[in-house]
Amino acid sequence: MTEHVVAEAEALGKVHGDGDNAVVALAGVSARFTRGGFTAVMGPSGSGKSTFAHCLAGLDTPTSGTARIGGVDLGSLSERELTRLRRERVGFVFQSYNLLPTLTAWENVVLPLSLADEEPEQAWADLVVGAMGLSDRLDHRPAQLSGGQQQRVACARALITRPDLVVADEPTGNLDSRSGARILELLRQCAREWQQTVLMVTHDPIAAGYADRVLFLADGRLVDTMERPTADRVLDRMRGFDGHADTVPQDGRRGAF
Numbered sequence: 001m002t003e004h005v006v007a008e009a010e011a012l013g014k015v016h017g018d019g020d021n022a023v024v025a026l027a028g029v030s031a032r033f034t035r036g037g038f039t040a041v042m043g044p045s046g047s048g049k050s051t052f053a054h055c056l057a058g059l060d061t062p063t064s065g066t067a068r069i070g071g072v073d074l075g076s077l078s079e080r081e082l083t084r085l086r087r088e089r090v091g092f093v094f095q096s097y098n099l100l101p102t103l104t105a106w107e108n109v110v111l112p113l114s115l116a117d118e119e120p121e122q123a124w125a126d127l128v129v130g131a132m133g134l135s136d137r138l139d140h141r142p143a144q145l146s147g148g149q150q151q152r153v154a155c156a157r158a159l160i161t162r163p164d165l166v167v168a169d170e171p172t173g174n175l176d177s178r179s180g181a182r183i184l185e186l187l188r189q190c191a192r193e194w195q196q197t198v199l200m201v202t203h204d205p206i207a208a209g210y211a212d213r214v215l216f217l218a219d220g221r222l223v224d225t226m227e228r229p230t231a232d233r234v235l236d237r238m239r240g241f242d243g244h245a246d247t248v249p250q251d252g253r254r255g256a257f
C-alpha cells in the first residue's frame, strides 16, 4: 500500500535574533508524516522539539526550509490563509488544555467549526465525543472538569475537523500517570482506528512508547529515528544523549520514512 504523506518538513530551520545574539532553535530538520502514523518527538530540553512542531503546524514561521500540510507549502500562504489552514487542517493539543472557560465542553469541542460558521458532522462528532468519554459531560464548563477530562475535550476539539495533522505538545505534562495513559491510548486510537496523523512532543519515554516512531532531536538537528519504540529503548537512547548527541549521524531523509 502506498503511504500517503500528509505533512512534510524539508530542511526546516529557525534562528531567533541575529548577529551575536542569534540562537539556532532548528538547524534543518526533514521528516515526513504519513496518514495514520503516530510520531513522537523527543530530545533534551532546548533541542528544538516545540519549535519543530510549531513550524510544521504553521504556529511559528521557519527562517529556512519548507513545511507542507496536505501538499500546501505554508510559506506560500498569507496570514489569513494560514489561519484558515490551521483551523481546518491541523488539530492542536497543548499541555495546558487551552480551553475557553466561558464555553461548555461541547462548545469548546466544536469551536473550530463555529469559527467558520460550520456545523459538526453528527456521526463523527458522536464517535469522537463517545471515544473521549465525554458524552455525559458536554454541558460542563472546563472548571467543572478534571484535568484529564479537560484534555479529552481538547483532544475532541483537535479531531472535530478531521484534520490532516494532530499536533500534541506535551499533552500529558500536567496529568497524573493514569489520566496521561488514557490520553496516550486515545491518541494511539486516533491514529490506528481513524487514520489520523499524530505528532506528539514529549519528554517522557513512557509516552513516546505509545507512538509508532520516535524522532530524536539534539541541538536543533534530527539525530536519530526509532521505529516501534518501547519506553525502555527510548530511555536507553535518551541516556546516550549525555555528551554524545553530535556523534550520531544525521539521516533525516533516509531509513524508515
Ligand SMILES: Nc1ncnc2c1ncn2[C@@H]1O[C@H](COP(=O)(O)OP(=O)(O)OP(=O)(O)O)[C@@H](O)[C@H]1O
Residues within 6 Å of the ligand: 016, 017, 023, 024, 025, 026, 043, 044, 045, 046, 047, 048, 049, 050, 051, 052, 203
Ligand atoms: N523566542 C525565542 N527567542 C530566542 N530563543 C528562543 C525562542 N524560542 C525558543 N528559543 C530557543 O530555541 C531553542 C529551542 O527551543 P524549543 O522550545 O523548541 O526546545 P524544546 O526542545 O521544545 O525545549 P523544552 O523541552 O525545554 O520545551 C532553545 O535554545 C530556546 O532557548
